[in-house]
Amino acid sequence: IAGDMFISAMLDTFKELQSEVLNSVTSVLPEDAGSAELSQGINSGISGLRFHLKPQTTEHHVHHHEHTHHHTTYKYLCEFLRKSSLDVDVIQVSIELLTIIAKAEAKIHGKTLDDVHFHELADWDSVMDVVASATILCALSLSSWSISKLPLGGGLVKTQHGLIPVPAPATAEILTEFEFFDDGIQ
Numbered sequence: 798i799a800g801d802m803f804i805s806a807m808l809d810t811f812k813e814l815q816s817e818v819l820n821s822v823t824s825v826l827p828e829d830a831g832s833a834e835l836s837q838g839i840n841s842g843i844s845g846l847r848f849h850l851k852p853q854t855t856e857h858h859v860h861h862h863e864h865t866h867h868h869t870t871y872k873y874l875c876e877f878l879r880k881s882s883l884d885v886d887v888i889q890v891s892i893e894l895l896t897i898i899a900k901a902e903a904k905i906h907g908k909t910l911d912d913v914h915f916h917e918l919a920d921w922d923s924v925m926d927v928v929a930s931a932t933i934l935c936a937l938s939l940s941s942w943s944i945s946k947l948p949l950g951g952g953l954v955k956t957q958h959g960l961i962p963v964p965a966p967a968t969a970e971i972l973t974e975f976e977f978f979d980d981g982i983q
Contacts (some may be wrong), residue, residue: 800926801848807834809846814936821932822925825881829853830921833929848929850922871899871913874924883928886938890931898923901970947977950983 798806808815815835822833831852838847878891899913906913915923953960963983964972 800923800930802931804926804929805835805847806845807937808848811933811937817936818929818932821883821887822929824883825919825928826850826925833853848926850925869915870911871895871902871915874909875913877924880926884932884935887928887931887934890934891927894927894931896905897971898952898967901967904970905966920922945976946978946982949974949977950980950982 804818808818819833819835826832831850834849834851836847837844838848839845874895875892877893878888883891892920896910898912898915902908902913902915903910948961952963954963954965958966
């Protein structure tokens with residue numbers, strides 16, 4: 798599942814974590830990036846909590862935060878998190894999550910970790926998802942986690958690299974130790 802889906806499900810289940818997660822995210826988001834928002838939503842007729850970045854708005858326009866290329870590097874994001882006011886454990890887990898993604902991207906693109914530029918993880922909403930997930934994982938550190946076999950999926954998906962197979966190469970790299978079943982869904 799996507800980061801925002803994990804976060805939404807956890808915050809719907811553990812409502813007592815909502816303010817802690819929102820405070821963590823608020824502490825790292827630049828003001829002009831927008832703000833984290835929890836809202837009720839319906840997807841395919843099923844209601845649930847949604848977690849997303851609400852862009853900053855003014856009376857006349859919506860401001861979209863511009864990113865320079867260096868802001869999307871693994872090295873920059875790790876340093877950005879280290880300098881934040883987040884709890885030390887949340888910083889560590891956030892960096893561990895980024896490292897998992899960065900190692901997969903480095904392998905797929907034939908780069909070193911310091912040379913990794915995130916693509917889909919280039920926006921503040923993705924940084925928000927990493928910090929929110931880390932906050933949840935730290936708050937639930939005494940929990941045990943398990944997962945059933947994952948649906949394999951198939952076909953192609955359009956990305957900024959063009960059409961790539963499902964699961965995407967970096968995702969497939971991250972999931973090498975997991976078990977799958979063929980769900981027949983393209």
